[in-house]
Every structure is written in structure tokens, then in C-alpha cells.
Amino acid sequence: MMIIASDPLLSSEIGLSVVAVMLLKVVLAFALLMVSVMLVIWFERKVVADMHNRVGPSLAGPWGILQTLADGIKLFFKEDLLPARADRVVFRLAPYLSLVPAFLSFAIVPIGGDFTNGGDGTVSIFGHRTLLQVADPPVGVLLFLALSSIAVYGVMLAGWSSGSKYPLLGSVRASAQMISYEAALGLAMATVFLSSGTLSTSGIVAGQATWNWNLVATGVIPFVIFVIAGTAELNRPPFDLVEAEQELVGGFHTEYSSIRFALFFLAEFMNMITMSAIAVTLFLGGPNGPILIKQISWVWPILWFFLKVLAFLFTFVWLRATLPRLRYDQLMDLGWKLLIPASLGWFLLIAALNIGEDRGWSTFLVVPIGLLVLSLAALLLNGAIKKARDSNINAADLSEISEGTE
Amino acid sequence: MSYLKGFLVTFRQIFQTRVTTPYPSKKREKPERLHGRHVLGRYEDGMEKCIGCELCSGVCPANCIYVRGADNPRDNPVSPGERYGFVYEINYLRCIHCDLCVEACPTGAITESKMFEFSFTNRNDAIYTKDELLVDSESGKPKQLPWEDWREGEDLLTSGWLRATSPNGDASYEGQIAWSGDLGYGIRKAEIGQSDSEPQEEGM
Incomplete structure (x- = not known):
């Protein structure tokens, strides 16, 4: 403790309490994400089973809630195979390239805090005022875009380094798909930046704390485009051509087994949670919501946030249970000929309105x-x-x- | 908007009742005449019904039954006849549960129970010996071996069976008692033949 206290970096502006709160937030976010991935996998299997009129996991724990844990333990003790023709270094690296961005992008999401009535969303932890998010960088959501681009490398390199044709085809599809939908995703997000005037996530949430939530500017067209492009970005059905079992065995992770496969799985579901959280933050006002009981006012924003995320997760599962997979040319048509022009057009319209307001048109x-x-x-x-x-x-x-x- | 109808279809499923039976913990009721593991019956006095004639072995299309008959010891007979089944073995890796052995048996000694849930870890264990196939000499019920999954009611009346034509194999004997007495159950009523007007239960 003395060593930390005497550190010249910490002595002037950054106190020990700041570091402690930061560490606490990092550990909490990590644990929260891990536990929610476990629950989300169970949730998806249970809901999709309900929609198929099946029972789903029901044996491990009450209602099968520990099924993911059992699967994880099983995968952990499986043999870790390394294909003979694999590029060993890249093959080992790829799962982490998928996983780490998935973790990091959650850091910018505010999961609680009161933004209403001019509140800045900070809460008091041990007498220290802080935002309920790990980091609030000024570039904010751009960090999310950057990290989701890095995640493409994870998928691409995994398929390429496997030394096998199905993973390669899967990863070629994946990178083409993720890059083309990132354009529509980015343009839909740009509309949000335009109407809120900031890139910081807490700023965007604060901008939506008013009664209209920017509903007209961002709530309809950019929101729908974001959800569709986000589903494609996550490689979830109906855009799961990356791992289309009927065509590619398992896609980019065909050659992966044991804990490395589990890491891809983890990353996939973590990305699903993060994408839902980002969508909630950008379009649905994040933790904003009515505070019903004043005595426990700090609970309500967190509750609203998780309810909104849960609604998104349910929608993703619903999409999976309902829609058949698109053909690859249909996927590209939808992305390039519909979503990108539509989001670009809407972006230009909002931009023109903003400029018109400034110039008095x-x-x-x-x-x-x-x-x-x-x-x-x-x-x-x-x-x-x-x-x-x-x-x-x-x-x-x-x-x-x-x-x-x- | 018909595009959104599909979402309603999947959503509605959530509230529908499940048809799944959680199998190992709960079994569905089995059909009345399901072909399961064989049993060798006894008469009410405890005598074995098998007379070692090897007809079952001869008729078996899968060649899974091995029988050797022997003369009954005069002072302590095993079956009420001249000979008895000295060796009786069924290989369950070969048996196809066609029930032809049951139809061939002149004394109704071999029948099938409704229990088919059993497994082995080596090929020798798949061969059931006479000891394992014979019903219990006290209760007349099939022996419940440790590797078999018997449930409530599955060991009742295992000697019930029906020929393809009528209870006696002859239409003119329809409705007449065809069972010899069973240890533990006694003489049972005649079963309804196939030509009987009473309709069979549906949805087996």
C-alpha cells in the first residue's frame, strides 16, 4: 500500500480510492459479463426450445440453469486438438482475438446511474462519484466500432490458420459479411452522434433522457437498420452463413475443440450481450426509465437497463427460431443495396436538418x-x-x- | 405484414403444452402387446413349462436361441413331461423380438415381457441363461436383474400373448381359455380374438 501511495503517478491527482474504484469496476464488469454469458446461453437454449415446443436443458440445476457450467467443464477437460496443417501461432491466437474485443467493448456501456432531471449519471461508491461504466473515453462509441473490427480478425485468422477448406470458406464469408454490414452499422450510429452531438456513451444516454428519446431522428429507421446490421455483425440467424452447418460443417471454428472452441462460443454470446447493450445505449436511452420507489432509487436504472437488454436478447432468439438462413447473394443485396443506401440517406437528411437549424433555414x-x-x-x-x-x-x-x- | 405472421407462430409455441416425456425419469405407458425381454414361465405348482423341444430354436429367424433338452429325473422332475429344457440361452445381441418363438412354443413356456430397457458392457453378458430367463419360483414374476430398468406394472402378466389368428390358433376355439395355469397368476380368462366385434384401442 505504501508503495502505491508513494508512486509519483498516484501522488498528485489520482488517489488510491480512484484506483480502487476502477479495479472494483473492472472486476465487477468482468464477473457480470461472465455470469450473464452463462445465463444468456441457458436463456437462449430454453427460449428457442420453448419456441420449438421442446423442453430444453432441464437436468443440470433448477430448470437446467447450470447447463452452461456443465458444458464449460466438459469442454475444459476435452482433448485440445491442433490440426497438422494449422499455423500454430495464429491458430492459438485467434480465439483471444475474438474474445478480448468482446470483453473490452462492454467497458463503455453505462449500466446504471440517474440521467434524468439534468443528472450526470454518476453514483457514489465509497464517497467517490463515478459513472457506472468501466471507462468513458471521449471517442466512446468509436471504440466499439474499432473493437468490433478487430473481432473480424479473430474469425478470419481462425479460419485461415486451420489449414482446412471449410473453416477457410466460413471465414471468407465472415469477413466479407462483417465488413459490409459494419458500414450500415456505422452509418446508423452516425445518425445518433449527429442528433446527440457527442460520441461519449454517457453523453448519448443523457441526451435521450428527455421525453422523446430522439424517437423521430434515430428511433425508427436508424434503429431498425442497426438491429438488422447488428444481427449480421454478430453472425446470428438469419445471417449465420459463417457457421452454416449444412454447408460448412461448423464454419470458421470447425477445427477448434476443447477450451479454444469454448472461447469462440463465449465470444459469440458476449458479443450478443454487448451488441444488445450498445443498442440499448444508443437508441433506447440506456438506463433511463421511471423511478418508481424513491427509497431504492439507485436500483431502478440498473433494472431498466437489464430489462431492455433482455428484450433485445429475446428478440435475437426469436429471430433465430423464426427465420430461415439467407442465401449469400441475398445477404449481400440486403446489405449493399438496401441498408447502406437507406442509412446513408437518412443520415444526410438529418445532417441537412441540423445545418438548416444552424443557418436558420x-x-x-x-x-x-x-x-x-x-x-x-x-x-x-x-x-x-x-x-x-x-x-x-x-x-x-x-x-x-x-x-x-x- | 404477412411477413410478421411467422413470428407469431413461433411466439405462440411458448404457451403450448409440451409433448415431451422426461424419459429416464418417467416412462410412457407401453402398448399392451409390446415385445420385450423373454421370460420362461412356470405352472402353478412351480414346475417349468419348457419341455426342451427346441421348436423355438428352430423357428428363430435370427438364430439367437440355443436349447438343449434332457430327460426329466424320475424322482424330482423339473417339468410335467418326459423332457425338460436343460440349457436355455438367448443372445440379445441377435434377437429381433419377432415373437415367432412364442408362437412356436407348444406349452406356452416362452413369452415376452414388456421390458426392453437393458444393456451390457460385453458380448458374453448379452447372452441370457436359463436362470435369468426363468420366472421367480416363489412369486411367478420375472427376475428383475440389476442391469434392467423395470418400472411399476411392467412385470405383471408377462405370460400374456396372442397368436396371429385366435387365442388358440384356431378360429373355432375363439373365446375359450387357452392359458395353462401360471405361477402367481393362476388360470386367466380367455383373450379377445382378432375377429371379435369389440374394437381395439387406438393410438398404440
């Missing part, structure tokens, strides 16, 4: 002109797509004919 003029320009652009895009498709069909016909005559 009339809103009644900006909206129709903006919509007109956007529909013109949509028409142009549609025409281009149609033209490209026609020429593709013609080319296919021609090649068929030439093959026939030969």
Missing part, C-alpha cells in the same frame, strides 16, 4: 427538398441495379448460347 423547405433529392438518388440507384442485373442476365444467356454451339 425553414424546416418546411428542407424536408421536402431533402426527400426529393433522396428519392431521385433512390431512383438512380434502382435504375443502376436493374441495368446491372439485365446485363448480367444477357451475359449469362450469351455464354450459354456459345457453350451450346460449341
Whole structure:
């Protein structure tokens, strides 16, 4: 303790209590995420079983709640296989490249704190005022985008280093899919930054503490695009082409076994939780919600946050139970020809409105002109797509004919 | 909006009742004439019904029954006849539970119980000996061996069986008692033949 106290870094501005609170938050976030992954896997299996009219895990613990723990222990004691043609270093590294970003991106999510009535969302821990999130960097949500890009490397390198064709195909699909949907994801998020005027997550949540939650600007089109693109980004059904069992055995993790496979599994579900938490933070006002009993006012924001996240998790499971997998060209069509233009158009419209407000233009003029320009652009895009498709069909016909005559 | 109908379909399933039976902890009721593990019966006085004729062995399509008959000892007969089953073995790795042995048996000695849940860890254990197949000499019920999963009611009336045509194999004997007495159960009522007007229960 004396050594820490005499540290020149800590002596001036950063006190011991700051470090202690920071450490506490890190440990808490880590434990919270691990436990919730365990529960979410159980939750998904149970809900999807309900939707299939099955029973689901029911033997390990009450209602099978310890099933994930049992699976984890089993995987831990399985033989750890290393394929003969694998690139050993990269093969070992890849699971961590998936897992670590999944952990880190949760750090920027505020899970509690009162933002209403001009509150700044801080809570008091041991007389020290702090936000209920591990870190609140000024770049905020950009960190999430950066980390989710790193997660692509985990999937890509896992497939490439396995030295086997199915993982390779799976990882090629994965990187193409994740990169193309990241564009729509980023554009949907950009609209949020535009209307809240900040990148910091706590700032965005505070901006949504008013009665309208930015419902018109971000609550409809960017929200829907974000949820669809987020599902694709997570490689969850109906966008689970990455690990399409019927085509690719298991996708990028076909050659993985034992605890390394468990790490991928962990990362996948952790990403699911993080994506839900980010969606709640950006679009649904994070921990904001009515405080019903004043005596335990600190409980309500946390409760609201978890309820909102739970609603998202349920939706992801619901999507999985309902929708069949997309074909790969349909996936690309949806991403490039619909989601990216739509999110870009909406982003431009909101930007025009913001500039119009600054310059004192009339809103009644900006909206129709903006919509007109956007529909013109949509028409142009549609025409281009149609033209490209026609020429593709013609080319296919021609090649068929030439093959026939030969 | 019909696109969203699918979501309703899956959502509605949550509130529907489950049809799953948690199998090892709870078994569904078995059909009345299910073919399970064989038993060798005894008469009411404790005598074995098997007379060692080897008809079951001869008819067996899977060649899984091995029988050797021997002359009954005069002072202490095993069966009420000239000969008795000296060796009686069934290999359950071969048996297909077709029940042809049951139909072939002239004394109704071999029948099948409704219990099929048993397993072995080596090939020799799959061969049931006469000791294991014979019903208990006190109660007349099948022996419940440690590796078998007997449940309530599965050991009752295991000697019940029905020929393809009628209780006696002959339509003119329909409705007449065809059972010899069973240890523990006595002489039972005649079973209903297939030509009987009474409808069979559905949903077996």
C-alpha cells in the first residue's frame, strides 16, 4: 500500500480510492459479463426450445440453469486438438482475438446511474462519484466500432490458420459479411452522434433522457437498420452463413475443440450481450426509465437497463427460431443495396436538418427538398441495379448460347 | 405484414403444452402387446413349462436361441413331461423380438415381457441363461436383474400373448381359455380374438 501511495503517478491527482474504484469496476464488469454469458446461453437454449415446443436443458440445476457450467467443464477437460496443417501461432491466437474485443467493448456501456432531471449519471461508491461504466473515453462509441473490427480478425485468422477448406470458406464469408454490414452499422450510429452531438456513451444516454428519446431522428429507421446490421455483425440467424452447418460443417471454428472452441462460443454470446447493450445505449436511452420507489432509487436504472437488454436478447432468439438462413447473394443485396443506401440517406437528411437549424433555414423547405433529392438518388440507384442485373442476365444467356454451339 | 405472421407462430409455441416425456425419469405407458425381454414361465405348482423341444430354436429367424433338452429325473422332475429344457440361452445381441418363438412354443413356456430397457458392457453378458430367463419360483414374476430398468406394472402378466389368428390358433376355439395355469397368476380368462366385434384401442 505504501508503495502505491508513494508512486509519483498516484501522488498528485489520482488517489488510491480512484484506483480502487476502477479495479472494483473492472472486476465487477468482468464477473457480470461472465455470469450473464452463462445465463444468456441457458436463456437462449430454453427460449428457442420453448419456441420449438421442446423442453430444453432441464437436468443440470433448477430448470437446467447450470447447463452452461456443465458444458464449460466438459469442454475444459476435452482433448485440445491442433490440426497438422494449422499455423500454430495464429491458430492459438485467434480465439483471444475474438474474445478480448468482446470483453473490452462492454467497458463503455453505462449500466446504471440517474440521467434524468439534468443528472450526470454518476453514483457514489465509497464517497467517490463515478459513472457506472468501466471507462468513458471521449471517442466512446468509436471504440466499439474499432473493437468490433478487430473481432473480424479473430474469425478470419481462425479460419485461415486451420489449414482446412471449410473453416477457410466460413471465414471468407465472415469477413466479407462483417465488413459490409459494419458500414450500415456505422452509418446508423452516425445518425445518433449527429442528433446527440457527442460520441461519449454517457453523453448519448443523457441526451435521450428527455421525453422523446430522439424517437423521430434515430428511433425508427436508424434503429431498425442497426438491429438488422447488428444481427449480421454478430453472425446470428438469419445471417449465420459463417457457421452454416449444412454447408460448412461448423464454419470458421470447425477445427477448434476443447477450451479454444469454448472461447469462440463465449465470444459469440458476449458479443450478443454487448451488441444488445450498445443498442440499448444508443437508441433506447440506456438506463433511463421511471423511478418508481424513491427509497431504492439507485436500483431502478440498473433494472431498466437489464430489462431492455433482455428484450433485445429475446428478440435475437426469436429471430433465430423464426427465420430461415439467407442465401449469400441475398445477404449481400440486403446489405449493399438496401441498408447502406437507406442509412446513408437518412443520415444526410438529418445532417441537412441540423445545418438548416444552424443557418436558420425553414424546416418546411428542407424536408421536402431533402426527400426529393433522396428519392431521385433512390431512383438512380434502382435504375443502376436493374441495368446491372439485365446485363448480367444477357451475359449469362450469351455464354450459354456459345457453350451450346460449341 | 404477412411477413410478421411467422413470428407469431413461433411466439405462440411458448404457451403450448409440451409433448415431451422426461424419459429416464418417467416412462410412457407401453402398448399392451409390446415385445420385450423373454421370460420362461412356470405352472402353478412351480414346475417349468419348457419341455426342451427346441421348436423355438428352430423357428428363430435370427438364430439367437440355443436349447438343449434332457430327460426329466424320475424322482424330482423339473417339468410335467418326459423332457425338460436343460440349457436355455438367448443372445440379445441377435434377437429381433419377432415373437415367432412364442408362437412356436407348444406349452406356452416362452413369452415376452414388456421390458426392453437393458444393456451390457460385453458380448458374453448379452447372452441370457436359463436362470435369468426363468420366472421367480416363489412369486411367478420375472427376475428383475440389476442391469434392467423395470418400472411399476411392467412385470405383471408377462405370460400374456396372442397368436396371429385366435387365442388358440384356431378360429373355432375363439373365446375359450387357452392359458395353462401360471405361477402367481393362476388360470386367466380367455383373450379377445382378432375377429371379435369389440374394437381395439387406438393410438398404440
